[in-house]
Amino acid sequence: xxxxxxxxxxxxxxxxxxxxxxxxxxxxxxxxxxxxxxxxxxxxxxxxxxxxxxxxxxxxxxxxxxxxxxxxxxxxxxxxxxxxxxxxxxxxxxxxxxxxxxxxxxxxxxxxxxxxxxxxxxxxxxxxxxxxxxxxxxxxxxxxxxxxxxxxxxxxxxxxxxxxxxxxxxxxxxxxxxxxxxxxxxxxxxxxxxxxxxxxxxx
Amino acid sequence: xxxxxxxxxxxxxxxxxxxxxxxxxxxxxxxxxxxxxxxxxxxxxxxxxxxxxxxxxxxxxxxxxxxxxxxxxxxxxxxxxxxxxxxxxxxxxxxxxxxxxxxxxxxxxxxxxxxxxxxxxxxxxxxxxxxxxxxxxxxxxxxxxxxxxxxxxxxxxxxxxxxxxxxxxxxxxxxxxxxxxxxxxxxxxxxxxxxxxxxxxxx
DNA sequence: AAAAGGTTTAACCATTTGGTTAAATATGAT
DNA sequence: ATCATATTTAACCAAATGGTTAAACCTTTT
Numbered sequence: 001x002x003x004x005x006x007x008x009x010x011x012x013x014x015x016x017x018x019x020x021x022x023x024x025x026x027x028x029x030x031x032x033x034x035x036x037x038x039x040x041x042x043x044x045x046x047x048x049x050x051x052x053x054x055x056x057x058x059x060x061x062x063x064x065x066x067x068x069x070x071x072x073x074x075x076x077x078x079x080x081x082x083x084x085x086x087x088x089x090x091x092x093x094x095x096x097x098x099x100x101x102x103x104x105x106x107x108x109x110x111x112x113x114x115x116x117x118x119x120x121x122x123x124x125x126x127x128x129x130x131x132x133x134x135x136x137x138x139x140x141x142x143x144x145x146x147x148x149x150x151x152x153x154x155x156x157x158x159x160x161x162x163x164x165x166x167x168x169x170x171x172x173x174x175x176x177x178x179x180x181x182x183x184x185x186x187x188x189x190x191x192x193x194x195x196x197x198x199x200x201x202x203x
Numbered sequence: 204x205x206x207x208x209x210x211x212x213x214x215x216x217x218x219x220x221x222x223x224x225x226x227x228x229x230x231x232x233x234x235x236x237x238x239x240x241x242x243x244x245x246x247x248x249x250x251x252x253x254x255x256x257x258x259x260x261x262x263x264x265x266x267x268x269x270x271x272x273x274x275x276x277x278x279x280x281x282x283x284x285x286x287x288x289x290x291x292x293x294x295x296x297x298x299x300x301x302x303x304x305x306x307x308x309x310x311x312x313x314x315x316x317x318x319x320x321x322x323x324x325x326x327x328x329x330x331x332x333x334x335x336x337x338x339x340x341x342x343x344x345x346x347x348x349x350x351x352x353x354x355x356x357x358x359x360x361x362x363x364x365x366x367x368x369x370x371x372x373x374x375x376x377x378x379x380x381x382x383x384x385x386x387x388x389x390x391x392x393x394x395x396x397x398x399x400x401x402x403x404x405x406x
Numbered sequence: 407a408a409a410a411g412g413t414t415t416a417a418c419c420a421t422t423t424g425g426t427t428a429a430a431t432a433t434g435a436t
Numbered sequence: 437a438t439c440a441t442a443t444t445t446a447a448c449c450a451a452a453t454g455g456t457t458a459a460a461c462c463t464t465t466t
Contacts (some may be wrong), residue, residue, distance in 0.1 A: 007413080007414090019453090021229070022228070022313070023227060023228060023309075023313075025225070025229040026228040026313065027230035028452090028453070028454090029454060029455085030451075030453075030454090038414080038415095039414060039415050040415095040454090040455090041414075041455085041457090042413080042414060042415080043414085043455095044454085044455060045413075045414080048455095049382040049455070050454065051390075052235040065438090079454075101369070101372075102308060104307065104372065105305060105368060105369050105370075105371055105372055106226075106305065106309055108371035108372060108375060108376070109370070110225070110226075110229065111306060112371065112375060113430065116375055117208065117453080119376055127377075128377050128378055133397060137239040140358060145402065147398075147399075148391070148395060149397075150378070150388065151388070151391065151392065151395040152399075154362075154366055154373065154388070154392075154394070155362045155396070155399055157365070157369075157373075157377070158361045158362045158364075158365035158366060158369075158424080159357075159358045159361045161362035161365060161369060161372075162357075162360070162364060162368070162369070163357055163361065163363075165306070165369060166360075166361075166365070166366060166368060167308075167309055167310050167312070167366070168308055168311035168312040168315065168365060169304075169307065169364075170357065171313060172311060172315060172319055173311070173319070173322055174330075174331050174360070175331055175353070179346075185357070186356070188351070188354065189354065189357075189364065192350075192351060192358070193358070194352040194405075195350075196350075196354075196355075196358055196403045196455080197403075198310070199348065199402065199404070200399045200400075200402040200403035201221075201402070202397075210443080210444090231422090231423070231424090232423075232424060232425085233422095233423075233424090241444080241445095242425080242444060242445050242446080243424090243425090244425085244427090244444075244445065244446085245443080245444060246425095246446080247424085247425060247426080248443075248444075249443095250426070251425095252423065252424075253425090304452095
């Protein structure tokens with residue numbers, strides 16, 4: 001069977017890899033061309049310049065990041081199930097896109113307008129609002145102990161994302177464990193995070 | 204009173220600022236020179252090249268990062284007090300060096316050998332070992348509920364660091380709050396993190 | 407088969423950037 | 437004052453880098 005792959009796709013795949021690996025500043029058009037197995041001039045034929053290419057890569061990334069989580073947030077489930085589903089979906093995504101968080105945080109902090117633009121074009125609503133409300137209600141209903149919802153969410157997201165974003169810090173400085181062992185830890189986190197959150201809010 | 208500030212110090216201050224702000228790839232020797240108010244050639248007079256200058260900046264950063272935490276870890280206190288002291292000291296440091304985590308994670312993931320070298324020269328022992336042992340003992344002594352120590356530590360560090368390292372993600376994408384409000388959240392975290400951890404491990 | 411249009415390439419170009427050089431200027435010792 | 441040494445600067449340089457151009461090469465249409 002024929003697996004058609006256009007030059008444009010080859011370029012985007014190569015660009016995604018190089019941009020994520022090296023960041024905007026470190027990425028070289030020549031390296032992207034080499035990775036795509038084409039001439040450098042062809043990059044500029046398909047994408048006018050580095051910025052256009054970067055924007056296209058961003059759009060692809062952001063497009064996958066968002067919908068996943070939003071569906072969960074909007075679903076109707078009891079608070080504990082919902083939190084568990086959130087952690088579950090978030091970690092699945094992170095395990096499949098391990099280098100993404102550091103890349104996004106990085107570019108976002110240097111190049112904010114570009115990235116925020118990409119998010120807005122992809123229609124990311126501040127999905128936090130609804131979650132905050134639900135946590136408030138769960139507190140009033142005596143389902144969970146009183147806790148600042150913003151901080152609870154912050155903590156959950158932190159526990160999910162940081163092991164990926166700060167992976168180099170954990171792996172190379174703090175824990176000094178080999179790659180496979182770290183991957184093993186990452187896989188266990190789904191369960192560990194949920195248990196931590198559960199015990200910290202259950203009455 | 205005379206505040207003596209040598210050219211070398213001026214350079215290091217400027218370099219630290221530019222490197223942290225822009226990263227290795229984004230930092231320009233010219234910009235560092237401008238920030239220091241000197242000629243570009245003078246940079247190379249004091250520091251042979253970009254790499255030497257970067258290493259010196261790193262040494263300064265790592266030198267302050269470590270000792271702070273190690274003293275706490277090595278202190279003898281009951282487990283809950285120790286965890287609280289750890290969070291306390293960590294957040295004080297982070298509040299005073301907000302841009303550092305992203306910078307370190309970033310350079311560490313691209314340029315590992317350079318940074319790990321800087322850590323090793325500054326004698327960072329994998330301080331985690333001792334903490335893991337103590338958590339194990341606390342579990343055996345029925346002081347806290349059974350929990351994987353590595354994950355507990357990972358979670359604590361995550362909750363402390365991520366709001367700084369992923370600040371742009373929280374602030375600009377997820378929560379969309381103004382600067383002062385985010386700073387306010389950060390100041391509250393000390394208390395919030397400890398309470399979260401406390402409730403999640405207390406029997 | 408020849409014209410036409412899109413696709414790909416090699417060779418260039420202008421600018422930026424890290425780094426050097428040689429001369430000028432302070433600074434300190436004799 | 438004068439000599440020597442350390443500090444600072446302006447002018448350069450070579451390599452790297454994003455981008456352009458004009459020609460070559462397909463593929464499809466007529």
